[in-house]
Amino acid sequence: METTTSQLVATLHDRLPAGASQFLTASLPAAVATTAKAIAPSRPLRIAGALAAAVAAYRIIKALTAPRALRTLARVGPLTTIRVMLRGLGFMETVDVLNEIVRQDAERRGLISPGEPIPGAWLAWFGNWTVTLANPADVKQMVTDPATFEKVMFDEVGLDLQHQFFGTNVVMSNGEEWKRHRKVVNSAFRRGWSTHFFGDVGRDLVAELDKLAARNGTMDPSDWMHRAALDALCVAAFGDPLHAVSNPDTKLLNLYHDLLRDIFNQVGNVLPITRLFSRRTTQKRIQDFNEFLFQIIDKKSTEMRATSSIDNDDDEQRARRNLLELMIAAARDETFSREDLRANLLVFFLAGHDTTANALCYAIYLLGLHPDVQAKARAEVLKAMDLDKEAASVPARDAPYPTNDQQTQLHYLTKVIKETMRLFPSIGNIPFRRVTKDVTLASNGMTLPRGTITVVDLIALQRSPRWWGPTANMFDPERWADGDEAMHPTDWAWAPFSGGPRICMGSQFSLIEQRVLLAMLLARYEWNTVGDEAAMQEMPRTVPGLLLQPIGIRVSMRRRE
Ligand code: HEM
Incomplete structure (x- = not known):
């Protein structure tokens, strides 16, 4: 069990950014051990349970970690986004708060000068990592090329109630x-x-x-x-x-x-x-x-x-x-x-x-x-x-x-x-x-x-x-x-x-x-x-x-x- 967990941690270490892999190294072995102990009537079942827990943890962390290829963009992550959303603010107020966080992140990374407006592209999280565009050239590119930029269907992002209600129509099809x-x-x-x-x-x-x-x-x-x-x-x-x-x-x-x-x-x-x-x-x-x-x-x-x-x-x-x-x-x-x-x-x-x-x-x-x-x-x-x-x-x-x-x-x-x-x-x-x-x-x-x-x-x-x-x-x-x-x-x-x-x-x-x-x-x-x-x-x-x-x-x- 020890070997399996540390192998998994090592693999993840290579694929995840520093913060996430530190968190994993510190918490995953203990989480796996505790889970295994709690559910372990037999050794094979213990191993299977521990692996399932590890895979679930990996999936969650992967979903929450910004994709490597997009990390040069300024961003606002899932935990901040959820915290802001739970404040129950209106749509425009939520956008204002989140975009100011992105703007500050862009400033910190030197992507914009102090006091400059938010950049034309950044990474946000709306249940999925999303490149958000606010630059005329990119907007044009996105909406004029529907073969490359396909509309995301509700069921692809887990919005099955919406999928059920809308069905397939001129808005929801490609x-x-x-x-x-x-x-x-x-x-x-x-x-x-x-x-x-x-x-x-x-x-x-x-x-x-x-x-x-x-x-x-x-x-x-x-x-x-x-x-x-x-x-x-x-x-x-x-x-x-x-x-x-x-x-x-x-x-x-x-x-x-x-x-x-x-x-x-x-x-x-x-x-x-x-x-x-x-x-x-x-x-x-x-x-x-x-x-x-x-x-x-x-x-x-x-x-x-x-x-x-x-x-x-x-x-x-x-x-x-x-x-x-x-x-x-x-x-x-x-x-x-x-x-x-x-x-x-x-x-x-x-x-x-x-x-x-x-x-x-x-x-x-x-x-x-x-x-x-x-x-x-x-x-x-x-x-x-x-x-x-x-x-x-x-x-x-x-x-x-x-x-x-x-x-x-x-x-x-x-x-x-x-x-x-x-x-x-x-x-x-x-x-x-x-x-x-x-x-x-x-x-x-x-x-x-x-x-x-x-x-x-x-x-x-x-x-x-x-x-x-x-x-x-x-x-x-x-x-x-x-x-x-x-x-x-x-x-x-x-x-x-x-x-x-x-x-x-x-x-x-x-x-x-x-x-x-x-x-x-x-x-x-x-x-x-x-x-x-x-x-x-x-x-x-x-x-x-x-x-x-x-x-x-x-x-x-x-x-x-
Ligand atoms: C102030 C009023 C309106 C605004 C701001 C608005 C805005 C939009 C936006 C942003 C889209 C998405 C286009 C895209 O995905 O690129 C859209 C699509 C659409 N809108 Fe409107 N809309 C308005 C009024 C209406 C009205 C009155 C109707 C019909 C009676 C309508 C019918 C549609 C349809 C059918 C689509 C889907 C087009 C497609 O995907 O091919 N909209 N609208």
Whole structure:
């Protein structure tokens, strides 16, 4: 037994860094001896038990030890990460703390000068060691070459609940399977987006906000924007609003929110053991939500069999179709199953509403902190929509919203939207990729061995003084040049919708939704932001999880005279 353990220690000594091997040399023999003693009814069993314990210890230490080829990067390790995550901070606060640790590590190693911003690439641990990128050249490389940088699937990193819920769809697939999904889903997105999808929801919204304004009350923009965006998404995705704006407490909405909380639980994802007692409840919620999706699909498929062909639509008719109709129509020529439809409809729910809701919420928040920007955006809206003073006093059901043409003239508002999404990208990361072969990183020539996981930190990228200068952390819509309204990255220091072949399919949808809802609010109200100290310092707290959703901000709305 002694020999076996010391041989193992010697082998590990060669393969592990100094700290880990010292720890092993000191602790492994004692751990093996104790384990063996405790479980040892017979000698062969003792040996087997001791070896199993040693192998388990080796695996744990290996998982916790930074890969040798990547150790030149600044890093933050698992124990620190877990300690920070257990503090229960919000998403943005967690990123801030962890990135400052990385920055200090980079300083200590001489990779950056004292006080310089975080480097463009570093090593972090999110259950797996991950090369985190925040350098335009590397971001471009990662997202434009999906054959080398394959999307990491949930089940590959032990997120089996998520895998079960998402299934295989346009977000969760690679290679030929991804092309099959993207082809069908893309045909549903290849169209204009009629502003009525958002204008009708906007009218429901202002009907509620009018009541609040009449009481001189303050509102939580996060709550209202989530409900409005969900209604808009449901109309656009399958033709039916959930009426979340006027009726926030339905069984379905509660189910959806509980499910999201379960699925995107930051600690649960990094430490699956913490899900031990909640797993069955989550599985039941998944089942209930899937039933809801299947019902919608079956109803729409039946309706479509009875109606005239979608293929004869002109552009105007197509712009008013919902996504599910177009997807079912496109799926007829492909091998696309009922489950394929469910998994992609789910994507619209998950990708298509919280994201835009958060973007809208931050835009309202920032406009409320910057009255000059708000006034300039309002002047543009009133001009583009040809509205006079009376427009703010019409009944909510007639509240004006921009036509399809008018929304394209909201250039300054678009700058506000882009600048908001720079400072607060609704999703903090461009999702994880795994390199399929050894690859040289564009920014620093370092080789990432095959199998390395990468991710883009959008907050570090889009707030870095390296790419945005000394005013990087300030809200300044004027930094965007006239005509610079693309939602795809141009210089790759701005990429909230990602880029390349897997660019977000809903970027135009989201842009038009944001323009319409913000235009309606600007035409009807003036507002200012109030809130806790963090909110007033332009760095509101956020909820824990994967999305940037602010907490602690409120907005005081007044009807315009
Ligand atoms: C502010 C709003 C939004 C943001 C910030 C956003 C951001 C993103 C990001 C970062 C990705 C990952 C791309 C990658 O892996 O490289 C993505 C993918 C995707 N988004 Fe969005 N999104 C938004 C709204 C929407 C909406 C409204 C929809 C649909 C109604 C949508 C549908 C999709 C789909 C289908 C994909 C998968 C594309 C693929 O992998 O081929 N998104 N989005």
